[in-house]
Amino acid sequence: TIQTLNNQDEIGIVRGLAWTSVGGDTLQIEVNTMPGRGEFRLTGQLGDVMKESAQAGISYIRSVSEQYHISDEYFRKHDIHIHIPEGAVPKDGPSAGVTMATAMISAITKIPVRADVAMTGEITLRGRVLPIGGLKEKLLAAKNAGMKIVFVPAKNEPDVEEISEEIKKGLDIRYAETMEDILPVALMGKISEKKPGKKKKRAEAE
Amino acid sequence: TIQTLNNQDEIGIVRGLAWTSVGGDTLQIEVNTMPGRGEFRLTGQLGDVMKESAQAGISYIRSVSEQYHISDEYFRKHDIHIHIPEGAVPKDGPSAGVTMATAMISAITKIPVRADVAMTGEITLRGRVLPIGGLKEKLLAAKNAGMKIVFVPAKNEPDVEEISEEIKKGLDIRYAETMEDILPVALMGKISEKKPGKKKKRAEAE
Amino acid sequence: TIQTLNNQDEIGIVRGLAWTSVGGDTLQIEVNTMPGRGEFRLTGQLGDVMKESAQAGISYIRSVSEQYHISDEYFRKHDIHIHIPEGAVPKDGPSAGVTMATAMISAITKIPVRADVAMTGEITLRGRVLPIGGLKEKLLAAKNAGMKIVFVPAKNEPDVEEISEEIKKGLDIRYAETMEDILPVALMGKISEKKPGKKKKRAEAE
Amino acid sequence: TIQTLNNQDEIGIVRGLAWTSVGGDTLQIEVNTMPGRGEFRLTGQLGDVMKESAQAGISYIRSVSEQYHISDEYFRKHDIHIHIPEGAVPKDGPSAGVTMATAMISAITKIPVRADVAMTGEITLRGRVLPIGGLKEKLLAAKNAGMKIVFVPAKNEPDVEEISEEIKKGLDIRYAETMEDILPVALMGKISEKKPGKKKKRAEAE
Amino acid sequence: TIQTLNNQDEIGIVRGLAWTSVGGDTLQIEVNTMPGRGEFRLTGQLGDVMKESAQAGISYIRSVSEQYHISDEYFRKHDIHIHIPEGAVPKDGPSAGVTMATAMISAITKIPVRADVAMTGEITLRGRVLPIGGLKEKLLAAKNAGMKIVFVPAKNEPDVEEISEEIKKGLDIRYAETMEDILPVALMGKISEKKPGKKKKRAEAE
Amino acid sequence: TIQTLNNQDEIGIVRGLAWTSVGGDTLQIEVNTMPGRGEFRLTGQLGDVMKESAQAGISYIRSVSEQYHISDEYFRKHDIHIHIPEGAVPKDGPSAGVTMATAMISAITKIPVRADVAMTGEITLRGRVLPIGGLKEKLLAAKNAGMKIVFVPAKNEPDVEEISEEIKKGLDIRYAETMEDILPVALMGKISEKKPGKKKKRAEAE
Numbered sequence A, B, C, D, E, F: 001t002i003q004t005l006n007n008q009d010e011i012g013i014v015r016g017l018a019w020t021s022v023g024g025d026t027l028q029i030e031v032n033t034m035p036g037r038g039e040f041r042l043t044g045q046l047g048d049v050m051k052e053s054a055q056a057g058i059s060y061i062r063s064v065s066e067q068y069h070i071s072d073e074y075f076r077k078h079d080i081h082i083h084i085p086e087g088a089v090p091k092d093g094p095s096a097g098v099t100m101a102t103a104m105i106s107a108i109t110k111i112p113v114r115a116d117v118a119m120t121g122e123i124t125l126r127g128r129v130l131p132i133g134g135l136k137e138k139l140l141a142a143k144n145a146g147m148k149i150v151f152v153p154a155k156n157e158p159d160v161e162e163i164s165e166e167i168k169k170g171l172d173i174r175y176a177e178t179m180e181d182i183l184p185v186a187l188m189g190k191i192s193e194k195k196p197g198k199k200k201k202r203a204e205a206e
């Protein structure tokens, strides 16, 4: 069944999109941070690929922490917990990478995430967004859950173009090449400006 | 067989409801806290999903610890042990989440839990209460064990309405959207007041 | 074969009762404590349930340590080792819970345990004694090993009543609801007095 | 499908060559370093052989760290994370050894790697480059991805000679006996000079 | 094949007796101690029961360390390594318990062990020696290896009496109830005197 | 295929001999040491027996460290990494014990190992050399790889005598009872003199 989502912007909660054997679904990824010893907990029956995807996300965040005014010490003095309800349902795959990373940045910076934004995409250590599968079902689930903006990987653009307009109607579909395409929108512009001349590592040749 | 329960309010003991192959049952979840090094022990043949559910509960508690006047240092300087008798019976699933969280808060704050309250529901990192299964059998078990109040997830309201009045008669069934619906009743109002304007993250659209 | 037991009171050694495929048997549970770093070792081919039962016992002891004049630091500065000979025989189940807990308290407080006392029962974090199986075979083994007093869980009273007088003759069978029913007898009254008004958590309704 | 690669030199990113059941492919190996406690993380569904290969690489780098002006303390005060997208695809084998080592040295020294260089080869603790398989498919994948220079193990020279000129045309294939044959080219001469008279451990008898 | 043994007394080397599918064999158990951090290593393809047996032995030694003038700090500041050649042959069972304990005490106290003494028996935390199997084959192996004195568990006395005199001829078979029966002989009287009135926990009723 | 070996003496590299399903082979065992925290890494797809063999070797070295002027602190302040190429080929068995130990001593003392010496033999904690299998194939591999001196366990002398002179011709086969027979030759006499009167634990009765 499609999960009915909160309609209020919250810190550390981001809507992901899942592709299951019975169709698309939304996943409300939750992140808590707390004073601790640098431990990283992942719960909600996540598979190996999904856990590695979360680790890629946290490494990306640590590598750009200066940009978001997060101190080096933060990661040593806090624990980070990612949980994906529904706890009895096994989940796997790399496509929640950008969602988990966005939720972590929101939880760390205490900037709320827009409640009407959903996203899907594999993340790399450099914040690149790689293509994923099951787009049609995911877009349908996002729409049914009342999402307005959906970020999909730029490399999935050809897949999106093949999906019928009926499904896409009412959704503002945006293409992401890197996390820097997602964060300003999801965090509503409240993140600090990008430093000019740095991190301009877009792949122009694609 | 239905477990005969203590009829006295105790610290760190909460009645959960289980759904087994032979019907409903009550689980008397016990939590001990002791001076320690921040270790978290889970015994009683708990499965992976149940263990993750306990971890979600402790993260929820840590995220709202300020609200309950629990110091940050508490979790680094104490060990927490959750045990669910009967030790030889394997137990799993996310539905004891709210019960384990309530027992932990009681054990940490040293506020006793009403002995005539039972509860069932998955917990998330933010203290949301998610729906569970086996409600009919669980309510029957609660009744047979002499429980008076039973908390069930708000999203299970349609399931409760389909259960015959004969089973529900004599039970005060209450719907919980978040842990904040459960704690004041289970801890008999002895927890500190909620801070106004904070943590008002109810899902109005449900 | 029935193990011939020592006939002298010893510190940290308690006679348990086991129920095997070939009948009852006695288990001479040994506990050593030594200066250390708070490690807890369990040997003698113990199964998961038995190991968790030992952990429930140590948590119970830590939660009542003040009552027995054991300092908080004790558990951080000592290692505790529970061993159950015969080392090649796999052992499991929760019914050695009270025996392991009694042996640990004896080893920690250096108070000897009566050599003619045997016991069986699951222990909970609060020291409650839960019912177990195989009573007839266990009582027979206790008798053959020369035991005089046998503690059984109060909830097993109906089972005891169905056992023939021939087996029970010569055994002083006592019913335990909590560890506090066992310890004064097993430790021969040498433990410190219970503090009045505290820990009166008996289940009157049973 | 052949991965389209970035066309810009980057720090900590090196193009490897993989041999899969459906042909050759390029792997864009990413390395992040961050202040930490000497932890080494490997993600992207890497098999045991590949993980050991990464460990051989890091040991090689530590053993020659003086040569590259990396302080002993570096490895104790930083975490190193190697990730290989696409995260859902299992990867194994020793042939990414030289690629992972090059990416690590780039990430540690902050010297960018030429974007048009690809490489394949097993690495040993001493930086020797051992032969690998699937050369024809790998060279084809490198060419399709727009690579200009490809390093292959010197011991694979006979295999290269048997590959048709059509495939090799346009590729500058170079033979590597040790990492010291690869690094000056991949890091564009920006690494410090080799100390004369040291590390002259070439195998002349091959 | 029967292992030819050294004929010289050595520190930390004791001859055990094994019972294999092809008959008895001797095992030359080696123990090294070295400055360290309290680690305990067990190599030579030892099974779980044998590893637990070694742990029981070290706990026994720690519990009587005062008696042998070993300081409490010893075990925190040294590593102990037990190795049983031949490294490719899996070994298991509790019957090397007394042998491993004797080798450890020799290695710790630096007192050599008589080269012509062999032994077999399960050890408990209190140094009791429990009965074992395969006695006939073990005695034969001891004899063939040139052993003069063989310690067997006191409770195996009936088994020894049933073995033909031809096998036993030339062997000085001694019965051990506790480690204190073995150590003075194996360590050639060079261990310090037992403190009178302490540790007199023999089982008289056996 | 027979591995062509380096023809130059190197620190921390020793030629072992392996016996595989397709005949003998040489293994070029590499050891790196580096400033660290006493960690011990083993890579190259080594099986359990081989890993334990390496651990026996390091314990042997630690037990004789004084003899080779290695300080106690060395092992706590360095990491040791043993790697055996080819990384994708599983390797197991105890027969590389003496080879790994020799490579470690060379790496720790920085004394090069003769490039024309190969060796095979199980090692014990005391540096005894135990017999191994597959001698004919191993000697053939050593010869094909250009080795001049081959150390084999003294107890394999009868096996060597049965091998045809054609295979042995050109090889200087030496018998080792202990590591002390191997080290002076392999390390070219550059190790410090043995202290007279100590460590004379040869087995004369063999």
Ligand SMILES: [Ca+2]
Residues within 6 Å of the ligand: A001, A002, A003, A025, A026, A086
């Ligand atoms: Ca759902």
Ligand SMILES: [Ca+2]
Residues within 6 Å of the ligand: A154, A177, A206
């Ligand atoms: Ca673009």
Ligand SMILES: [Ca+2]
Residues within 6 Å of the ligand: B001, B002, B003, B025, B026, B086
């Ligand atoms: Ca029950």
Ligand SMILES: [Ca+2]
Residues within 6 Å of the ligand: B154, B177, B206
């Ligand atoms: Ca509502």
Ligand SMILES: [Ca+2]
Residues within 6 Å of the ligand: C001, C002, C003, C025, C026, C086
């Ligand atoms: Ca028995």
Ligand SMILES: [Ca+2]
Residues within 6 Å of the ligand: C154, C177, C206
């Ligand atoms: Ca009663």
Ligand SMILES: [Ca+2]
Residues within 6 Å of the ligand: D001, D002, D003, D025, D026, D086
């Ligand atoms: Ca690809």
Ligand SMILES: [Ca+2]
Residues within 6 Å of the ligand: D154, D177, D206
């Ligand atoms: Ca060459």
Ligand SMILES: [Ca+2]
Residues within 6 Å of the ligand: E001, E002, E003, E025, E026, E086
């Ligand atoms: Ca043998």
Ligand SMILES: [Ca+2]
Residues within 6 Å of the ligand: E154, E177, E206
């Ligand atoms: Ca006797």
Ligand SMILES: [Ca+2]
Residues within 6 Å of the ligand: F001, F002, F003, F025, F026, F086
């Ligand atoms: Ca080879």
Ligand SMILES: [Ca+2]
Residues within 6 Å of the ligand: F154, F177, F206
């Ligand atoms: Ca000899």
